[in-house]
Amino acid sequence: MRVLFATTEMDDFVRVGGLAAVSAALPRALRSLSDVRIILPGYRDVVEQFLHIQIVGQCAALADMPACSLGLTSTRDGLPVYVLLCPQLYDRPGNPYGDTSGRDWPDNDVRFGRLASAAAQLAAGTLDKNWAADLVHANDWQAALVPAYLAWNAVKIPTILTIHNLAYQGLFPKESLRRIGAPADSFHIDGLEFYDKLSFLKGGLVYASHLTTVSETYAKEITTSELGCGLEGLLRRRSEAAQLTGILNGIDESWDPRVCAQLAQPFGAGDWDGKQANSDYVRQQFGLALSRGPIFGLVARLVHQKGVDLVLAAADEIIEAGGQIIVTGSGEPDIEQALVDAHRRRPDAIGVAIGFNDGQARRIFAGSDFTLMPSRFEPCGLSQMYAQRFGSLPIGHQTGGLAETITDGETGFLFDRPSTESFLGGIRRAFAAFMAKDRLDAMRRSAMSRSFSWDISAACYSALYRKALAP
Numbered sequence: 001m002r003v004l005f006a007t008t009e010m011d012d013f014v015r016v017g018g019l020a021a022v023s024a025a026l027p028r029a030l031r032s033l034s035d036v037r038i039i040l041p042g043y044r045d046v047v048e049q050f051l052h053i054q055i056v057g058q059c060a061a062l063a064d065m066p067a068c069s070l071g072l073t074s075t076r077d078g079l080p081v082y083v084l085l086c087p088q089l090y091d092r093p094g095n096p097y098g099d100t101s102g103r104d105w106p107d108n109d110v111r112f113g114r115l116a117s118a119a120a121q122l123a124a125g126t127l128d129k130n131w132a133a134d135l136v137h138a139n140d141w142q143a144a145l146v147p148a149y150l151a152w153n154a155v156k157i158p159t160i161l162t163i164h165n166l167a168y169q170g171l172f173p174k175e176s177l178r179r180i181g182a183p184a185d186s187f188h189i190d191g192l193e194f195y196d197k198l199s200f201l202k203g204g205l206v207y208a209s210h211l212t213t214v215s216e217t218y219a220k221e222i223t224t225s226e227l228g229c230g231l232e233g234l235l236r237r238r239s240e241a242a243q244l245t246g247i248l249n250g251i252d253e254s255w256d257p258r259v260c261a262q263l264a265q266p267f268g269a270g271d272w273d274g275k276q277a278n279s280d281y282v283r284q285q286f287g288l289a290l291s292r293g294p295i296f297g298l299v300a301r302l303v304h305q306k307g308v309d310l311v312l313a314a315a316d317e318i319i320e321a322g323g324q325i326i327v328t329g330s331g332e333p334d335i336e337q338a339l340v341d342a343h344r345r346r347p348d349a350i351g352v353a354i355g356f357n358d359g360q361a362r363r364i365f366a367g368s369d370f371t372l373m374p375s376r377f378e379p380c381g382l383s384q385m386y387a388q389r390f391g392s393l394p395i396g397h398q399t400g401g402l403a404e405t406i407t408d409g410e411t412g413f414l415f416d417r418p419s420t421e422s423f424l425g426g427i428r429r430a431f432a433a434f435m436a437k438d439r440l441d442a443m444r445r446s447a448m449s450r451s452f453s454w455d456i457s458a459a460c461y462s463a464l465y466r467k468a469l470a471p
């Protein structure tokens, strides 16, 4: 079975958030089950990392989308990667979605419309004379129009769209329709139109043969007005037609503190001196005061979803009770600034590293006793799984994937509502566990024994692919 996996981030080359980790791990987990190939935009950072890209096809210009070429290359371990080469759109500084100061590129409609229409051509077999896809697996709004371009070209290939986060929809003014060469009659309530705007995500929700999201809980939550972001009606219909499935993400095998080379000292369950060496390391690295109290880590994209404001509201109580806080991540400038201000107020107790570095994140999971995840919503969440493997007990809001991957009182703590009071309830329970050494030992062992392997998820996707091909 030939599968085209369309994405805009992949840990090997470029990452903004959790999508990059999934795009690196899931296709690899599926490799033994199918011929999976990735398609990625040829961002500057991506192209620079390859020594050789073989040009396999040419895409003609379409509306405002420039002509471009399609290259084929592979990762070090041999996973085929198609790279869409269009320097005019992708050869820019900054991240995949915006400039160096974090502003979205004004032509993101054209940038990701180009990706989607090229991916549709590739899947249909008209770009690379040696390859076509039996099925397309598109991810998030950036690739959500692949099923739409296939439908507009009357190509009948089954398509799966995975929603990693419904809150990002790719909304553009009506005029974008012409810029991306979409048929005028697709601007309709049963097509791309969303409150008089063009929604890339909605295109995928309407045209994909099957939808998935990254936990069963979130698959239910997005059919409600609370978390459906205005798309709940459509999602409810697709769910009722058995066309919306929740498949939990996994994490890759590198998340093993016994062999992780980036740690100050590797350690396994029960080797609490080894874990302590990692705590000493991060405490010193972040310039925190010497302390025997717990360290609370926060590794997240710094956006409203993640409830960083709740962490700031809880900070005084954490510190008064003898705890310290270490945060790393990047995101919205005002949230980054609020964290920097908190650090300036209490440099002895709050450590902040703005930016994202995988090694740094791993050292914080290894050195912290608890990981804070007061996300308002969380489709799946990866940090709480990384944290458990590294013996940092997550304190998470009972939502989405957090509710499925944290066992309350056994591998971490769940709290009911995304409010400071409810969150503090979870934090107080964590302090109590920290004081009871036997309980802490048992919880850490239990958390660290979780595998969160990709194998189960990969088997679910593979079964879904097979079903889509033979309905």
Ligand SMILES: Nc1ncnc2c1ncn2[C@@H]1O[C@H](COP(=O)(O)OP(=O)(O)O[C@H]2O[C@H](CO)[C@@H](O)[C@H](O)[C@H]2O)[C@@H](O)[C@H]1O
Pocket: 015, 016, 017, 018, 019, 021, 022, 164, 165, 214, 249, 299, 300, 301, 302, 328, 329, 330, 331, 355, 356, 361, 378, 379, 380, 381, 382, 383, 384, 386, 401
């Ligand atoms: N700039 C950055 N700042 C901080 N951390 C960064 C980062 N870039 C990458 N990361 C890494 O991404 C992890 C966070 O991933 P999550 O899955 O928790 O959230 P995200 O909201 O990005 O992903 C969305 O997609 C994933 C994948 O499906 C879902 O799990 C999740 O719920 C959904 O919101 C961190 O642990 C870190 O390792």
